[in-house]
Each structure stands twice: as structure tokens, then as C-alpha cells.
Amino acid sequence: MILAGVAILLVGMSNLGNGFKSFSGGLLEKILKKSTDTRVKSIAFGTITTILMQSSTLVSVISISFLGAGLITLAQGIGIVFGANLGNSAGSWLIVGLTKINISTLAIPLVVSGALLGFQKDSVLKGLGSVFIGIGFFFLGVDYIKSGFESYKEIMDLSKFNFTGMKGVLIFVALGAITTGIVQSSHATIAIIISALISNQITYENALAATLGTSVGGVVTAVVASLSTNLDGKKLAVANCIFNFTIALIVIVLFPFFVNLVNLVADILGIENIALKTALFHTLFNLVAVILISMFVGQIVAFLDRVIKEPKNRDTDRPLYLNNNILEYPDTAIEALQKESEHLYNNAYAMIAHTIGFNRSDIRSKESFDFIVENKKWFSGSVDLDYLYRQKIKVLFDAIMEFSTKAQLYADDEAKVHRIFSFKLASRNITEATKNLKIIQGNMKVYANSTNKYLADEYNEMRKDMGELLRSIEKLKLMKDESVHLILQNLKGAEKLLKEKDYSAFHRVETLITENKISVTNGTSILNDSAFMAQIAINLIEAVVIIFAKDEYSEEIKQD
Structure with a gap:
């Protein structure tokens, strides 16, 4: 049931992405030109677009492709992917919310409506149908994963495999990264983490560490996508790695401090639920990363220009913009x-x-x-x-x-x-x-x-x-x-x-x-x-x- 939930959720994410693509009609490109001319605008664009599309990977891949096509500059692309990481944390809040309701009552009507719209000839209606199906399958996937963990705890208690201290942090960061790299979706991994947490299969601190690991594993798809693009596309993929690896290293080293910070902010906001605290942690470390690392975008661009260069003595030319x-x-x-x-x-x-x-x-x-x-x-x-x-x-x-x-x-x-x-x-x-x-x-x-x-x-x-x-x-x-x-x-x-x-x-x-x-x-x-x-x-x-x-x-x- 857990594996079926992951599969359904991934199908939902795929439909959601395709739905947005099908009726963009050049809108995304036009917004890119007008809304990314400053660092703050670039970050805001990446954040809002990711919240709407519910996929930082999709936004990162699109940014790499648009940069390869010369539509945006490297600095603009870096701002977008930084914002995409922040916007990705909105998915954690959504998943936590879905675990508290009867999701099937929402999911089934969405899937049925999406299927009916999918038979229409109008491309906008077809795109809307894909979005509905994507959201419906997203809801169903979370429900299956949650039900799977609830059934599994009656058979085996995974909590005995929990680890404490720095050893536990490193192990669960690695588990989060590996799982995200395999399923190619941080949302799917977050759904697994939240479901395991509310089923008492993993501890609160282990859940936080695994959530941090999703940011590390999330760079895989963007790196793969950059292999087929030009030099600037590769630079942007490396910048995304710099962002995620840097904040992961900082949080690992200062893990007790971040746990205390989450608890403090949660007390101020009146949040007691540990699943909601996990979503808050996801948002906080990405927010810290955006504030801290965005101050060094100019230096990152200069570093990438200096380190990543075209190979010398390459006689055969190749396309620079086609992807x-x-x-x-x-x-x-x-x-x-x-x-x-x-x-x-x-x-x-x-x-x-x-x-x-x-x-x-x-x-x-x-x-x-x-x-x-x-x-x-x-x-x-x-x-x-x-x-x-x-x-x-x-x-x-x-x-x-x-x-x-x-x-x-x-x-x-x-x-x-x-x-x-x-x-x-x-x-x-x-x-x-x-x-x-x-x-x-x-x-x-x-x-x-x-x-x-x-x-x-x-x-x-x-x-x-x-x-x-x-x-x-x-x-x-x-x-x-x-x-x-x-x-x-x-x-x-x-x-x-x-x-x-x-x-x-x-x-x-x-x-x-x-x-x-x-x-x-x-x-x-x-x-x-x-x-x-x-x-x-x-x-x-x-x-x-x-x-x-x-x-x-x-x-x-x-x-x-």
C-alpha cells in the first residue's frame, strides 16, 4: 500500500506538471522576462511558481532549460532555483493537512472531473483536466501512504531502528536524500516521512533529519536535466547543488540549534503537532538558506564562470541553445x-x-x-x-x-x-x-x-x-x-x-x-x-x- 501510494503520488505530480505546461501558452515565458529582473523578483517568482506547480524539480528543470535558451541570465536562474527550494516547503504543509482529513472525499471528484475535461478538444480544458487529475492523484497517494504506515505498525515496529544524536541525524539525512533521488520527488519522500512520523514509526528528530535529506536528494533530477543543456545550464545545476548542500551542512552542524529554533517558533505560533513542526522546520531551513546564500549570488556566478568552462581545443561545435x-x-x-x-x-x-x-x-x-x-x-x-x-x-x-x-x-x-x-x-x-x-x-x-x-x-x-x-x-x-x-x-x-x-x-x-x-x-x-x-x-x-x-x-x- 505504501508503494502504491508513492506510485499514485508520482503519477499525480506528472499530471500536474503536464497540465500547467499545456495551457501556459507562452505566459510563463512572458512572466519570466518581466518578473526576474532583480534578485528579489527572481526568488519570489521561483517561490510562487513552485507553490502553484507543487514541484521545485519541475521549476528547476524549466529554469535550466530557459537559461540554456538564453531567455534568462545565470543570476536570474540562481534566484529562481533558490526561491523554488523555499516554495517547495509549502508541500510539507499541504501533506500534513491531508493526513488529518478523509482525502478520498476530495480526490475522487477531482479525478472524475479531470477525466471528463481530458476528453474535451480545447487545449486549456485538457490542461485543466490534467491539473485536476494531478491534484486528485496527489491526494490519493498521500492517503495510501498514510494507510500503509498505519497498517504496517501492527506488523512491525520500526521505531526500534531509530537512532539518536549525530549518528541519527546523518543516517536519516542520507535516507531522505537516497529516497528522494530514487523516486525523483521530494513530495513523495515528505509524504512517507510525515506518515511514518504520525504512525510513531520514526522519532520527531529523525523526521527532521530525513526532511533535510529531501533537499539534498532533490538536486538529482536537475543535475540530470543539465547534462543535455549548454554551459550556463550546467552552471545553474551546480548553483542548485551549492544551495542545498550548503544549508544541509549548516543544519547538520547546528542541528540542536535548529531544533530549538523550530520549537521556539512553534511555541510563538501556537503549533503543538509534531507533523506541523516538521513542515515548519522544512520552511525555516530553506528560508534561512535563501536569506543567507542569496547575499552571495554575485560571488557564486563569478566562481561558476571561473571553474566551469568549455573544454579547450574542441574543434567540433555544438548547439548552444537547443534543448x-x-x-x-x-x-x-x-x-x-x-x-x-x-x-x-x-x-x-x-x-x-x-x-x-x-x-x-x-x-x-x-x-x-x-x-x-x-x-x-x-x-x-x-x-x-x-x-x-x-x-x-x-x-x-x-x-x-x-x-x-x-x-x-x-x-x-x-x-x-x-x-x-x-x-x-x-x-x-x-x-x-x-x-x-x-x-x-x-x-x-x-x-x-x-x-x-x-x-x-x-x-x-x-x-x-x-x-x-x-x-x-x-x-x-x-x-x-x-x-x-x-x-x-x-x-x-x-x-x-x-x-x-x-x-x-x-x-x-x-x-x-x-x-x-x-x-x-x-x-x-x-x-x-x-x-x-x-x-x-x-x-x-x-x-x-x-x-x-x-x-x-x-x-x-x-x-x-
Whole structure:
């Protein structure tokens, strides 16, 4: 019966989490942006969200995923997970309250109502049904666990296995941590602890120690979730460990003091029930931890930045923002795709810059490209474009295609489906642009440095045109939202100019050949490479318009 109770409670927690996800509709993401800009707000957001969802693990996993997607900063994420630990203690009060009433009278109507709502077509009603079922199963699970312990005490008295002193504290902290790590739910473990306590199977102090252990074991799920996210996600998981391990160590060392503190506060509040005192203990040590450790968030961030770094000499790039945990949040998935597409563009930008003989510092500078071409030599190193394509482009393109295909399944309206699909087009255009670099690489370096001035001028004009385009895109990335629309319109208009310029190259080449200034072979090379350069530029423009366009321009892009 105890095991059945744990199973039912876990099913309830799963339904509760899925219910909140199904009708968030981007609300959680919007609240995150507006409600986590200060440390206090971040902690409050984590606390309130956890109280509503009744799962600090879920809030921590969501925070890690949103941080990985670049939606929040590391400091904001740390504030949220600190608050989530505090909000998690509300579950202890709920569980204690449930042990004092006939829970089935509440649970059955909730489960029945949830099942009926689950058959509705409306996603909000379905989500509400999942929440009702989750709460109902949560209630039933607690009831089964309580009944199981009440039956078990007639068969065997576990109280004889209780330990006193520091030995008892360490043993029951470990038991609480291990149980929570196995069942992946601190609420399930708390339900077991409270039920065992009111059945006199464990002592009051052992119950407090085991409750402390749930905070330690609760980090397991967040740590596992961080394995599939980027570096910042891993840092947040470590910050969560720092929070829980630090307060656990402090409470263990000062355990008698905390017991006295709980008893003192309980006397002030008029609380005599030992189960309620256990819930009070859960709240107090998390509150102390939030007050104490939140003062060192800046130092924690600096420590994590210093200690956790990307491995050196790692040639193969990897996605920085894509994480399957955010697929169920379409708005966040779209932001992640936008950032990852920009990451892909940045890799392509570096390859294109080197192919046309410019350093990235040249492109970002204010010097004219006429001056750069005249006064700076082509860099001496060679670039293996095939290798860079495999290591820096294709791996990201594949990841974007896979993630966007999955994300479309969760999109809840046509505009979001189209926006997600557009990133496939953008990443394909960038990938095609880098493929064409190999074709022009050899001629570009040889002919731009040719002793034949006319031949060199033609190739240097191609270099300068591409350099100007890359410089415009770099400026675009730094512009404010209100200026972006105009620049995007200009870039789209540039496509026509590129095609016209490619066409005019025929007349220039024809004249140069007629005047014997270049050979016919040189002329055909200019025409071919000019066409390839124009196509690379067009691919880049089409990709950039998608990546940097805001939602209000989506209909316009759709028509294009």
C-alpha cells in the first residue's frame, strides 16, 4: 500500500506538471522576462511558481532549460532555483493537512472531473483536466501512504531502528536524500516521512533529519536535466547543488540549534503537532538558506564562470541553445531557434570573412574597404573549408533541423508553426552559402593578388562588396528594434541590385577581353565567381531577414 501510494503520488505530480505546461501558452515565458529582473523578483517568482506547480524539480528543470535558451541570465536562474527550494516547503504543509482529513472525499471528484475535461478538444480544458487529475492523484497517494504506515505498525515496529544524536541525524539525512533521488520527488519522500512520523514509526528528530535529506536528494533530477543543456545550464545545476548542500551542512552542524529554533517558533505560533513542526522546520531551513546564500549570488556566478568552462581545443561545435526540455514551450523554442540560427550565421560569417581575405576585426572596423584592400595583406594562413563545414556548419544545421521539426509539433497556432519553419529555411540558406565558398576559394586569393591589375580589381570588387554586406549585418545585430525593420527592407532590396550587378559583369568582362586586358579564361572565371558570390550574398540576406525579423514582420516574410 505504501508503494502504491508513492506510485499514485508520482503519477499525480506528472499530471500536474503536464497540465500547467499545456495551457501556459507562452505566459510563463512572458512572466519570466518581466518578473526576474532583480534578485528579489527572481526568488519570489521561483517561490510562487513552485507553490502553484507543487514541484521545485519541475521549476528547476524549466529554469535550466530557459537559461540554456538564453531567455534568462545565470543570476536570474540562481534566484529562481533558490526561491523554488523555499516554495517547495509549502508541500510539507499541504501533506500534513491531508493526513488529518478523509482525502478520498476530495480526490475522487477531482479525478472524475479531470477525466471528463481530458476528453474535451480545447487545449486549456485538457490542461485543466490534467491539473485536476494531478491534484486528485496527489491526494490519493498521500492517503495510501498514510494507510500503509498505519497498517504496517501492527506488523512491525520500526521505531526500534531509530537512532539518536549525530549518528541519527546523518543516517536519516542520507535516507531522505537516497529516497528522494530514487523516486525523483521530494513530495513523495515528505509524504512517507510525515506518515511514518504520525504512525510513531520514526522519532520527531529523525523526521527532521530525513526532511533535510529531501533537499539534498532533490538536486538529482536537475543535475540530470543539465547534462543535455549548454554551459550556463550546467552552471545553474551546480548553483542548485551549492544551495542545498550548503544549508544541509549548516543544519547538520547546528542541528540542536535548529531544533530549538523550530520549537521556539512553534511555541510563538501556537503549533503543538509534531507533523506541523516538521513542515515548519522544512520552511525555516530553506528560508534561512535563501536569506543567507542569496547575499552571495554575485560571488557564486563569478566562481561558476571561473571553474566551469568549455573544454579547450574542441574543434567540433555544438548547439548552444537547443534543448528538448523547452520543446513544450513554443515561445521559448522560437527564441532558442533564433539564437541558434544566429550562432550558425556567426560561424558562417567567420568562414566567409577568411575566404575573401579579411579579418573579422577589419569587417567590424570603420575603415573603408578600399583602404583595407590597399594597405593590408591577405592573411598567410590557409583555411580548410571542408573541415570547417563539417565541424562548424553541418553539425548545427542538423541540430536546428531536428529541433525545429520537433518544435512544430508543440506549436499552438499557425504563426508559430511558420516562424519555426522559417528557421529551417534560414539555416539551409546559410549552409548553402558556405558550400559555395569552396568553389571560389582558390581563384579569390590568387586573382585578387594577381599582377594583372584589371583581373585583381575585379576580384577585389567582389571582396569589397561582400565585406560591405557582412559589415551591414554586423551593424544590424547591434541595432535597436525600431531600426531593424528599415534595415531588413534595405537588405531585401539589395537582392535585386546584386542580380543587376552580376548581369553588368558580362559587359565589363566583354570589354576587358576585347581590349586584351584579361584572357578569355580569366573572363569566364570572373563571371562564374561573380555569380557564386552573388548567390552567397542572396542566401545570406534571405537568412538574415528571417533571423533578425520580429514577430510583427512575420506576415511580410511569409509573403516573400
